[in-house]
Amino acid sequence: MLFEVSHADGMYIYDTQGKAYLDLNSGISVSSLGHRNPKVVAAIKRQLDKHMHTMVYGEHIQTPQVSFAERLTKHLHESLNNIYYVMTGSECIEVAMKLAKKHTGRYEIISGTNAYHGSTQGAEALRSDTDFTSHFLPGIPGIRHIQFNDNADLLKITEKTAAVIIEPVQAEGGVILPAADYLFDLRLRCSRTGTLLILDEIQTGFGRTGFLFAHQKYNIVPDVLLIAKSMGAGMPIGGVVSSKEILGSLIKNPALGHITTFGGHPVCLAAADAGLELLLENKIYDSVLEKEKKFHRNLKHEIIKEVRSSGLMMAVELTKRKYLKHVVEYTIKSGALIDYFLFNDRSFRLAPPLIISDAEIEEACRILLESMDYAKSQYN
Ligand SMILES: Cc1ncc(COP(=O)(O)O)c(C=O)c1O
Numbered sequence: 001m002l003f004e005v006s007h008a009d010g011m012y013i014y015d016t017q018g019k020a021y022l023d024l025n026s027g028i029s030v031s032s033l034g035h036r037n038p039k040v041v042a043a044i045k046r047q048l049d050k051h052m053h054t055m056v057y058g059e060h061i062q063t064p065q066v067s068f069a070e071r072l073t074k075h076l077h078e079s080l081n082n083i084y085y086v087m088t089g090s091e092c093i094e095v096a097m098k099l100a101k102k103h104t105g106r107y108e109i110i111s112g113t114n115a116y117h118g119s120t121q122g123a124e125a126l127r128s129d130t131d132f133t134s135h136f137l138p139g140i141p142g143i144r145h146i147q148f149n150d151n152a153d154l155l156k157i158t159e160k161t162a163a164v165i166i167e168p169v170q171a172e173g174g175v176i177l178p179a180a181d182y183l184f185d186l187r188l189r190c191s192r193t194g195t196l197l198i199l200d201e202i203q204t205g206f207g208r209t210g211f212l213f214a215h216q217k218y219n220i221v222p223d224v225l226l227i228a229k230s231m232g233a234g235m236p237i238g239g240v241v242s243s244k245e246i247l248g249s250l251i252k253n254p255a256l257g258h259i260t261t262f263g264g265h266p267v268c269l270a271a272a273d274a275g276l277e278l279l280l281e282n283k284i285y286d287s288v289l290e291k292e293k294k295f296h297r298n299l300k301h302e303i304i305k306e307v308r309s310s311g312l313m314m315a316v317e318l319t320k321r322k323y324l325k326h327v328v329e330y331t332i333k334s335g336a337l338i339d340y341f342l343f344n345d346r347s348f349r350l351a352p353p354l355i356i357s358d359a360e361i362e363e364a365c366r367i368l369l370e371s372m373d374y375a376k377s378q379y380n
Contacts, residue, residue, distance in 0.1 A: 001332045008035035011353055011360055013337065022336040024352045024364055029171070029203040033275055033284070034353040040233045043274035046235040047267045056261050062089045064269035071276050072185070072241070075212055077221045082247045086238040087370045089228035090118025094200045095240045095250070095258045096224055097122045097140075100163030102257060103198065103249040107141070110157060110164045112148040114343045116172035117165060117200055126165060129343070149159045154189040163196040163224075166216040174344025175315035178218060186251045194201065196246070198224040202238070203313065206230040206276070207285030207354050210292065210311035217236030217310070217345040234273030237268035284354050287313050291361060295350065298365035305346070313343040314350040316368070318375075321346050326375035329366070336367045 003015040011018045011034055047064060049264065054060050069083050086092055099200055103106050111126035118124070125140040127133050142162075143224065146153040148170055157164060168183060170176035190197040199222035204214035208230065211217040215225070223246060228238030240247070250257030279285065288311040295314060299307050305317045318324055326339070328348055331338050339349045353365070 010034040014297040021380040047270035068273040090120040090228040093123040104162040106162035114173040161195040165198045172342035174347040210288035235268040315347040317347040323375040330371040
């Protein structure tokens with residue numbers, strides 16, 4: 001359903017007719033702190049008054065870049081101590097693929113079935129659905145897939161594999177959680193074969209799963225961590241985080257292994273830094289697991305098959321595919337924003353800003369249950 005956006009504030013997006021929509025999408029896991037948080041807006045304005053773009057190849061030290069890197073790496077494993085800034089999630093993937101090839105001297109890259117890592121040619125090559133990728137051939141050589149959560153498939157990772165690029169919780173597959181020990185066994189297999197484990201935390205990062213990062217929740221340490229989306233608190237920015245040794249592979253022989261004019265844009269990083277400060281100081285993600293439980297308690301309906309979630313990254317699967325469109329459209333008409341997944345045609349996405357209040361959760365669930373009554377009534 002189309003509407004023209006007038007403005008957005010906190011949990012709500014307003015159209016030009018004055019109608020308010022409760023945001024249960026966060027613009028696909030971006031607006032985790034809600035819309036236009038005053039501290040983020042103030043930080044952006046302060047940076048605008050100092051400088052915008054200056055220079056790109058690291059010649060200039062830019063305070064927002066340094067400040068964010070220091071703040072972030074304090075909360076990561078000591079091996080994740082360097083960051084290369086880019087602009088988007090897809091660009092993170094491009095850098096990660098190049099980095100893996102350069103660092104290991106291998107070219108095979110493995111990703112999970114039904115994963116979405118972005119829409120540039122490298123990122124798209126990681127997709128397993130040939131219905132889509134066959135229109136853009138030839139693709140990138142050396143891409144293979146493993147079935148997410150299938151431990152036997154881990155044997156496809158060998159001494160020939162440069163990297164496994166994988167999400168700790170599959171987002172566009174419809175919030176597919178890692179089975180017990182899956183990520184641990186994946187980590188082990190990568191270490192044994194000298195393969196880089198590259199975790200795409202572009203959706204799961206910055207508190208979405210109830211922990212700062214999902215790999216901390218599931219107790220593994222990746223070789224490379226990819227971040228974007230909510231990183232910029234509403235502004236476009238991404239980062240490839242790794243050790244100095246691994247990231248260093250990209251800066252020598254040849255130098256400038258990846259160039260990006262606007263990567264690490266100071267205004268975006270001022271927003272990101274203020275957002276991260278807020279997230280950490282106010283412990284915003286501490287309440288996420290309680291909020292997740294509240295959604296589960298409220299979302300009971302005869303056409304719900306199951307609710308899958310990791311924190312406030314949720315998928316509501318319906319008993320029949322035919323109900324989905326009715327639920328999504330009725331919910332949006334009723335003033336709450338939900339969305340479809342790319343690879344799951346029975347579930348809808350719930351990923352509200354982490355600041356959602358108890359009363360807003362009640363209201364969201366009231367609208368959703370009413371939408372499900374409506375969807376059911378269409379087939380009585
Ligand atoms: C898990 C994951 N990785 C990567 C991307 C690509 O990010 P971007 O759209 O910023 O290029 C997305 C976007 O939806 C994503 O969900």
